[in-house]
Each structure stands twice: as C-alpha cells, then as structure tokens.
Amino acid sequence: xxxxxxxxxxxxxxxxxxHAGATKTETITLNLPESVMAATxxxxxxxxxxxxxxxxxxxxxIIGIDNLQFGDKYLACxxxxxxxxxxxxxxxxxxxxxxxxxxxxxxxxxxxxLRFDRATQVLYIxxxxxxxxxxxxxxxxxxxxxxVSLLNGREFPVSMQDMKPLxxxxxxxxxxxxxxxxxxxxxxxxxxxxxxxxxxxx
Numbered sequence: 001x002x003x004x005x006x007x008x009x010x011x012x013x014x015x016x017x018x019h020a021g022a023t024k025t026e027t028i029t030l031n032l033p034e035s036v037m038a039a040t041x042x043x044x045x046x047x048x049x050x051x052x053x054x055x056x057x058x059x060x061x062i063i064g065i066d067n068l069q070f071g072d073k074y075l076a077c078x079x080x081x082x083x084x085x086x087x088x089x090x091x092x093x094x095x096x097x098x099x100x101x102x103x104x105x106x107x108x109x110x111x112x113x114l115r116f117d118r119a120t121q122v123l124y125i126x127x128x129x130x131x132x133x134x135x136x137x138x139x140x141x142x143x144x145x146x147x148v149s150l151l152n153g154r155e156f157p158v159s160m161q162d163m164k165p166l167x168x169x170x171x172x173x174x175x176x177x178x179x180x181x182x183x184x185x186x187x188x189x190x191x192x193x194x195x196x197x198x199x200x201x202x
Contacts, residue, residue: 048062081105086147129152
C-alpha cells in the first residue's frame with residue numbers, strides 16, 4: 001500500500017514530459033502525515049518478524065501498532081506482538097533442554113530510531129521498549145522478558161528496492177518513472193521521503 005501511495009503522489013509532483021528521451025529530475029521531498037502512515041501500517045498487519053535466537057524458538061508476529069507518532073528522528077507507538085509455539089532452549093550437562101511455553105501476547109510502548117542506507121536502499125528500524133504490560137495470554141516473567149530482549153535495541157531492515165517503475169501514457173508515448181530513495185527521516189508529525197525520480201519515454 002505504501003508503494004502505491006508513493007507512486008500516486010509522484011504523479012502529482014512531477015510534470016510529465018510529452019517528448020521522447022530521458023529527462024533529468026531533481027530530488028522530490030514527500031511528507032506523509034501520521035494519519036496516512038498509520039492507515040498504511042494497519043493495512044500491512046499482521047507482520048511476521050525474525051527475532052529468534054539460540055535460546056528462544058518459535059513464531060513471532062506483530063499484530064497491532066497503535067498511537068503512531070513521529071518526532072524529530074524517531075517514532076513512537078504502542079506495539080502488540082504475539083508469539084506461538086515458543087520454547088526456551090537451554091543446555092544442561094551437554095544435553096539440550098527444550099522448555100515449551102506455547103503462546104505469549106505482549107503489549108508495550110516503544111520508541112524507535114530510523115536509519116536509512118542509501119547504497120543498499122534499506123531502512124533500519126531500531127525499537128527501544130519504554131513500558132511493557134502483559135496481554136491476556138500471559139507474557140509476564142522470563143519468557144516475556146526474553147521476547148522483549150530480542151526486539152529491544154535491535155535493528156530490523158526494511159528493503160525499499162521492491163518499488164517497481166511507474167508506467168503511464170502521455171501524448172502517444174509510454175512514460176517510465178523509476179524511483180530511488182535518497183533518504184527517509186522521521187520529522188515532527190510526518191515521515192519524510194526524499195526521492196529521485198528518473199523519467200524516460202519511448
């Protein structure tokens with residue numbers, strides 16, 4: 001959904017040429033408000049995340065992101081994650097011990113820093129847990145803390161390379177708009193995208 005939204009805004013932001021040949025375009029800055037990003041995030045849920053470790057195995061999924069807010073270089077939200085088929089793996093006297101936990105539901109406030117790598121076109125999100133409370137299925141105690149420790153302070157990559165070129169018709173020509181992310185920053189009340197559109201036609 002975010003991909004569709006960005007391409008739609010680019011159509012309104014770029015004066016599309018009617019003549020053939022490549023066109024050089026300057027960087028475009030798009031500020032997407034919290035309400036738009038919140039709707040985009042909700043449409044993408046649930047999200048499976050890879051937060052496993054040697055000591056914890058199972059499936060972990062983000063099932064809720066609420067109260068999304070953007071500040072200068074950070075975002076804040078209420079995050080709800082669910083773990084299923086969880087087990088703690090430990091070793092005793094050379095033998096592996098699997099302690100089955102089952103399901104865990106965690107609900108907590110967190111803030112996150114954003115870091116964009118232009119060379120690899122990857123956005124890194126680094127959450128820090130502020131306050132945690134147990135969900136209806138448990139989550140308190142060692143297993144809850146172990147699950148949160150896998151998320152807390154760890155960078156999670158989001159690839160931005162999958163955005164396909166936009167194809168449109170204008171004046172009998174086929175227009176191709178390829179987009180490259182230059183930067184992604186959290187600003188007060190908005191998520192700011194800096195994009196370099198590359199327009200060509202044939």
